[in-house]
Amino acid sequence: MKIRKGTEADIPAIVELLKSSLGEGLIQKSERLWHWKHVENPHGASPILVAEDDGKVVGVRAFLRWQWVYKGQVLQAIRAVDTATHPDYQGKGIFKKLTLQGLADAKEDGIHLVYNTPNESSKPGYLKMGWFEMNRMALKLKINPFAYKRQASPEAPNQDWDKLASLLPQLSNPIAKAGKVQTLNSPAYMIWRYKDNPLFDYYFLSDYKSYVLFYRFKIHNFGQEMRVVDFLIDEKTFDKKAKNLLKTSFKQISNACFLTSASGRHFELASGIYPNMGFLPVMDKGPIVTLRNVSLSDEVFTMLSNQESWGYALGDMELF
The missing domain is CATH 3.40.630 (Aminopeptidase)
Incomplete structure (x- = not known):
């Protein structure tokens, strides 16, 4: 088995792997969706890694590119998103291998940080690999x-x-x-x-x-x-x-x-310009947000680890 960068020629096999591993769920898998999300993104094409065994794609890890701005600096970020392992190859550490290789490649490519919104079952794995749990989205x-x-x-x-x-x-x-x-x-x-x-x-x-x-x-x-x-x-x-x-x-x-x-x-x-949003207070009831430093200074990453440093809209954080 080898880990390599994914290419456009791999897209049909990747989509089939996502379907066989994850099912359709609420978000249907298709080549059109993959192209829109990972190729046409104005922030840049997604870094894609695949695990290949005997010429067959058995694992995939996609990192959605995103550009944030903080105090005049453009932060090059990636979001850990589409991940799948073929059912016959689960339990062999493919997810971890793809993720760690992705982090190594990210540092080489000048990425500053990784962020994602894991569920309770996947969060422990990320924390073991150095992710920091910021808080739930407000x-x-x-x-x-x-x-x-x-x-x-x-x-x-x-x-x-x-x-x-x-x-x-x-x-x-x-x-x-x-x-x-x-x-x-x-x-x-x-x-x-x-x-x-x-x-x-x-x-x-x-x-x-x-x-x-x-x-x-x-x-x-x-x-x-x-x-x-x-x-x-x-x-x-x-x-x-x-x-x-x-x-x-x-x-x-x-x-x-x-x-x-x-x-x-x-x-x-921006509460002064929002239309009426009722009287309920802001609550930390959204998904869990986790961050992983790639190439930022400890001082900057510490500031980013505080939710008060963020001004995201829902469209910035919505999973798609």
Whole structure:
């Protein structure tokens, strides 16, 4: 068995391995999804490692590239995501070999850190390999009991993506000057992340002049969730009139859902411009976040290990 870098020619075999090892689940596996996620990503193509035995791909480890900005520095990061081992080869340490080789390659490639959101069963393995458990993601939640068990998604306003694309270069993250870790945004990233996403349908609220708020719906047994994933503004033109327009359109969508969610960190840092998100306090109720230092100084990594240093939106951390 050998560990090597994956190539585009391996994609069909990788997709079949993911299906046989993990099943379809909530996220269907396909070559189209793999290309969008790991090849077309504006942050860069994903480093891929495969384990090969007698010419057959029996293990895969993908690291999604992501660029964060912190105090003026662009942090080159990778997110440990798609991983699979063929059922006949499980228990042979393939996951660990692929992960450790991935870390070695990351250091060579100038990557600063690795982050991911493991579940309780996979977290111990990461901690043994040097990952640090930061905390659970902070969430801001709003509950509307009158929409309990309501399954129908509210109708989205007209979605003119071409018109929005011309606005995006004027918009920025409202916490851009907060000195917190945030995604390196660009119009290309926003279009890739939300318009071209083959997994979920994303919608937006915008006046096509001063703001855009991206969201999607998720169905639960208790009803609909409106998930606010990103929020950008033009500071010069996002005035009282624009805020009231956003407030009205947001209320119409949110009131049709049992649950509305947003990033607790982003909400706290930009609470003055968010539309009404109710009275519940920000709670650390999201997924566990873990970090692994690759090439940062101990001082910088220590600061990043504190959730207060982060200003992520849900779209930055959402698993896809």
